[in-house]
Amino acid sequence: MDDIYRLFHDTKKEGMDDMTLTQLKYAICAAGEHSMNDAAKKLYISQPSLSGAVASLEKELAIQIFRKSKAGISLTAEGEEFIGYARQVLEQYELLEAKYVTQKEMKQKFSVSLQHYTFAVQAFIETIKQYGMNDYEFEIYEEKTHRVIENVRNCKSELGILYLNDFNRQVLQKIFADYRLAFHPIFDCGLYVYMAKTHPLAGKKRIELEELMEYPCLSFAQGELNSFYFAEEVLSTVPYKKLIKASDRATLLNLMIGIQGFTICSGIICEELNGADYVAVRLNSSEKMTIGYLTRKDMHISKIGMDYLAALEKFKDRVML
Numbered sequence: 001m002d003d004i005y006r007l008f009h010d011t012k013k014e015g016m017d018d019m020t021l022t023q024l025k026y027a028i029c030a031a032g033e034h035s036m037n038d039a040a041k042k043l044y045i046s047q048p049s050l051s052g053a054v055a056s057l058e059k060e061l062a063i064q065i066f067r068k069s070k071a072g073i074s075l076t077a078e079g080e081e082f083i084g085y086a087r088q089v090l091e092q093y094e095l096l097e098a099k100y101v102t103q104k105e106m107k108q109k110f111s112v113s114l115q116h117y118t119f120a121v122q123a124f125i126e127t128i129k130q131y132g133m134n135d136y137e138f139e140i141y142e143e144k145t146h147r148v149i150e151n152v153r154n155c156k157s158e159l160g161i162l163y164l165n166d167f168n169r170q171v172l173q174k175i176f177a178d179y180r181l182a183f184h185p186i187f188d189c190g191l192y193v194y195m196a197k198t199h200p201l202a203g204k205k206r207i208e209l210e211e212l213m214e215y216p217c218l219s220f221a222q223g224e225l226n227s228f229y230f231a232e233e234v235l236s237t238v239p240y241k242k243l244i245k246a247s248d249r250a251t252l253l254n255l256m257i258g259i260q261g262f263t264i265c266s267g268i269i270c271e272e273l274n275g276a277d278y279v280a281v282r283l284n285s286s287e288k289m290t291i292g293y294l295t296r297k298d299m300h301i302s303k304i305g306m307d308y309l310a311a312l313e314k315f316k317d318r319v320m321l
Contacts, residue, residue: 021093023057024086026050027065031083035072084154088299108136110304113143113151114161115232116220116249117291118270119318123311130307138304142249144222145230152294153179158305160294161312163266165287167237171229176294185292186312189319191234192267192280196256199279206284213241216261218252221245233264234289253278266291268318 026043030050033039040047058065065079075083091109108131114120124140131138141151145162149172152160164172164183176183193207199215201207217240220232228236244261246252253274255261266289267280293309295301301309 019057019060021090023053024090026053027057028083028086028090030054030066030073031075031079034074080150080154084156087155108134108304109138110136110302110308111139111141111151111157112159112161112305112308113141113148113157115145115148115163116142116252117161117266117268118249118273119268119315120161120312122270122272123308123315126311126314127304127308131304144220145232146222149175149179149181149294152181152296155296158295158299158302159308161291162294163232163234163289163291165234165289167234168229168231180297182295182297183292184295185290186309187316187319188288188290189266189268191283191285191287191289192265193262193283194256194265194267194278194280195262196260197277197279198257199260199262201262202279202281204281206282208284209235209238212262216242216244216255216259218255218261218263219243219245220252221247234287235264235285266319268315 026039029043030036030039033042036051036054037047040050043050054065061082063078063082064076065082066073067076067079110127112120112124121140121142124138128136128138139157141147141157143151148157148160148162151157162172173183175181193201193212195202201211201215217238219236222230222232244255246255252261252263256263256278264283265280267282269278269280293312
C-alpha cells in the first residue's frame with residue numbers, strides 16, 4: 001500500500017482540498033461507463049456536477065485522467081494507473097467499513113487475467129466451487145499478453161497467469177520491474193505440439209519441427225503489440241510456411257480439426273473443458289517454458305487468490321517435461 005499513499009500524498013498541492021472517496025467513486029464510475037452522461041445517470045447526479053468533480057480531482061493531482069472525444073471519454077496512461085490505485089483504496093475502505101462500521105459480510109471478490117490456458121480456467125472453476133454457497137463476484141479475463149500485465153499493474157486483476165522462457169524472460173522481466181510487478185514460477189514444462197487426434201502426426205511419440213512445416217501453425221493474435229516477446233506460443237520466431245492468427249481459444253480448436261492446424265503449448269491436457277478430441281505430442285526440443293503468476297509488489301494475495309493458486313498447483317501432476 002506504500003505506492004498508494006505516495007501517489008496520493010506526493011501529488012497533494014498546497015491550498016487544495018483533500019481528495020475524497022466520493023471523487024474516487026465518481027472517477028471510477030466514469031472510467032467504467034466511458035461517458036460522463038452515462039456515469040452521471042448511474043450516480044444519480046447531474047453531468048456538470050460529475051464533470052466538475054473529475055476536473056477538480058485532475059487539478060488536485062496535476063494529471064489528466066480522461067481524454068475526451070466525440071465518442072466519449074477514455075483513460076490516459078496516467079489515468080489508467082490512477083484508476084487502478086483508486087479501486088484499491090475503495091476496496092480497502094469497503095472492507096474496513098464492513099468489518100468495523102456496518103459489520104456486514106462483504107461479497108467475496110476476485111479477479112484473474114491469463115493467457116489462453118485451459119487449465120487456468122479449470123482452476124478458476126474449482127475455486128468458484130469452493131465459494132459456491134456464498135455471495136461472490138469473480139472475474140476472469142483471457143487476454144493478450146500485454147493486457148494480462150496491464151490488468152495486474154492497474155489492479156483490474158489480482159493475479160496474472162503467463163509464461164517466461166529464455167527468449168522473452170529478459171524483456172518481460174524489465175517490464176515487470178518498471179511496473180513494480182513480481183513473477184512467481186509455478187512449474188516448468190517442455191514444449192508440446194497440440195493438435196486434433198485426427199492430425200496425421202498425432203500418433204507419433206515425438207515430432208520434429210521440420211515435420212510441422214506443411215501444416216498451419218495457429219497463434220493467438222496480440223493486437224497492436226504484436227512483438228515476438230509477447231507471443232503466447234514458444235518458438236514464435238520460427239518462419240512457419242503457414243501461419244494463422246486468431247483471437248480466441250474456441251476458434252483455434254476449430255481450426256485444429258478443420259484444417260489440421262497445430263500450436264505449441266505446455267502439453268497440459270484439460271479434457272474437462274476442451275473435450276477428448278485433442279492430443280499433445282512432445283516436440284523434439286530441449287527448450288522449456290516456466291508458467292507462473294504475476295502480482296503487484298505492494299499487495300498481499302487474498303484468501304481467494306491463494307485458493308486459486310492452490311488449484312493451479314494441482315496441475316503439476318499433469319506437467320510433462
